[in-house]
Amino acid sequence: MANIKGLYSALSDDVLAEISNNGDDNAFNELVIRYLGRIRTIARKYSAQGYEQNDFVQEGLLALMRACRTFDDQGGSSFGSYVSLLVERRFISIIRGSQSQKAVPDSALVRIDGMEEELTDVVRSPEEQLMEKEQLRQVLHRLRTVLSAREYEVLMLFASGLSYSKISNKLNISEKSVDNALQRARRKVGVQEVS
Numbered sequence: 001m002a003n004i005k006g007l008y009s010a011l012s013d014d015v016l017a018e019i020s021n022n023g024d025d026n027a028f029n030e031l032v033i034r035y036l037g038r039i040r041t042i043a044r045k046y047s048a049q050g051y052e053q054n055d056f057v058q059e060g061l062l063a064l065m066r067a068c069r070t071f072d073d074q075g076g077s078s079f080g081s082y083v084s085l086l087v088e089r090r091f092i093s094i095i096r097g098s099q100s101q102k103a104v105p106d107s108a109l110v111r112i113d114g115m116e117e118e119l120t121d122v123v124r125s126p127e128e129q130l131m132e133k134e135q136l137r138q139v140l141h142r143l144r145t146v147l148s149a150r151e152y153e154v155l156m157l158f159a160s161g162l163s164y165s166k167i168s169n170k171l172n173i174s175e176k177s178v179d180n181a182l183q184r185a186r187r188k189v190g191v192q193e194v195s
Contacts, residue, residue, distance in 0.1 A: 013079040020068040021161030028068060028160065029136065035064055036132040038080070039087055046091045056091055058139050062189075063090040065159030146188050154181040 008016065008030040019027035039060035043053050063086040071082050144152055150171075157167045164175045171178075 014071070014073050017068045017071045017079050021071075023157070023160045023162065025156075025160070028065070031064060031068065032061060032136045033129060033132055035080075035083055036061075036135060037128065038084065039064065042084065042087050042091065046095060048095045051094060056094070057135065058142070059090050059094060060087045061136070061139055062159070063087040069159065069161040143189070147185050148181075151181045151185040151188070154178055155185045158182055 008026055011019070011027070011030070013031065013034065016027045016031050020031060036057075040053075040057055043056035043060055046056060064083055067079070067083045067086050070086075071079055073079070075082075077085075143155070147155065153171065154167055157170065158164075158178075162170070164178045167173075167178045168175045
């Protein structure tokens with residue numbers, strides 16, 4: 001098992017994203033270990049009523065899943081830049097969604113400029129790595145607790161990059177059932193985090 005972990009840690013982010021997109025959970029777990037610190041740093045820049053920083057971190061991990069699914073290395077940007085962009089966009093969407101008005105005033109967005117240096121990858125101590133693994137475990141446990149078995153299975157397959165049709169074929173259900181399960185999962189995760 002240690003050899004497998006060593007193999008994943010030697011791979012580039014781009015390669016891990018591609019492998020994760022093909023359904024390899026270990027590749028995604030390695031990306032979580034690499035990007036959890038960055039997601040936390042970005043999360044500290046935002047706030048929204050009804051959301052704690054841990055909620056933003058969990059949303060950031062969902063953005064990381066989406067990055068694995070949608071990253072195109074032909075686009076010219078690095079995977080790390082792409083992850084940061086998706087995480088920031090997701091946080092801004094959360095803030096906009098938490099407002100009762102249609103337009104979000106600039107005062108609702110909290111952003112601290114000049115934090116680019118903190119976004120660069122740094123060597124993490126064993127304690128930080130352990131905390132990141134524990135946080136990933138908590139996120140996955142929370143998803144398993146909040147979602148039905150079908151919703152969780154569909155969400156994990158979708159996050160790993162499978163299309164609706166591939167998920168439909170794999171689980172022997174209709175594409176509409178896949179869409180419904182994903183929509184329910186999104187609502188449940190959203191409702192759970194605000195409460």
